[in-house]
Amino acid sequence: LDEQIQILDFPDLGDERGNLVVVEGGIAIPFDIQRIFYIYGSDTEVIRGCHANLRSEFVMINVSGTSKVKVDNGHETRIIELNRPRMGLYLKSNVWKEMYEFSADSVLLVLSNEHYDPEEYVRDYEEYLKMVRK
Ligand code: TYD
Numbered sequence: 621l622d623e624q625i626q627i628l629d630f631p632d633l634g635d636e637r638g639n640l641v642v643v644e645g646g647i648a649i650p651f652d653i654q655r656i657f658y659i660y661g662s663d664t665e666v667i668r669g670c671h672a673n674l675r676s677e678f679v680m681i682n683v684s685g686t687s688k689v690k691v692d693n694g695h696e697t698r699i700i701e702l703n704r705p706r707m708g709l710y711l712k713s714n715v716w717k718e719m720y721e722f723s724a725d726s727v728l729l730v731l732s733n734e735h736y737d738p739e740e741y742v743r744d745y746e747e748y749l750k751m752v753r754k
Contacts (some may be wrong), residue, residue, distance in 0.1 A: 622631035624715050626650075628679065628708035630694035631663040641706055643731065649679050650710060658683075658729045662722040672716045672748050674740040677733045680709045680719075685726030692716040702728070716748055 622669045633640040645653040658743055662668060669689075680689060682702035693715055701708050711717060719728065734740070742748045 621691065621693050621715075622713045623702075625695055625698070626710040627700070628710055630706045630708060632706055632723075635693050635752065639705070643679070643681070645710070648693055649708075649731055651677055653731050653733070654723075655732040656729070658727055659719070659722075660727040662726065664721055664723070666720065666722065668719045669717045670745070671744065672742045673734075674715050674742065675713050675734050676740060677713055678711045679731045680711070681707065682728050683729045683731045685721065685723035686721075687719055687726050687728050690718045690719045692718075694749050701704055714752065716745065724739070
């Protein structure tokens with residue numbers, strides 16, 4: 621898992637006017653950004669994600685509020701709390717992820733190196749385990 625995920629700490633370019641965080645593809649983000657989506661309005665009981673991606677890599681940023689991400693590579697799991705706008709969670713492909721415990725003000729921004737393609741989503745956990753354990 622250590623080679624598959626990474627916590628990114630973005631510099632704050634803020635001054636007395638407020639904070640400013642820049643995330644540039646290929647610089648702060650380890651890939652060229654092809655897709656951006658954001659998740660908000662998810663209740664604290666909701667569990668999202670529950671899939672792995674054959675090609676997509678992601679950087680997740682809670683630009684507002686907090687959430688938790690459980691990552692799993694079929695051998696090891698880890699729980700990461702996204703709790704500050706300058707923190708990014710970089711996930712390489714083929715990592716199973718579940719996002720949960722969204723705060724009421726959570727806005728989870730997600731950047732990816734790939735356009736959306738439902739064919740590269742593995743949504744069955746047993747199938748995922750077979751894939752990564754063989
Ligand atoms: P889903 O993958 O279930 O979201 P999450 O990973 O947060 O649980 O996606 C919800 C719906 O949105 C589903 O119908 C697919 C669609 N979708 C796109 O069309 N493009 C995208 O980039 C994403 C992430 C989802």
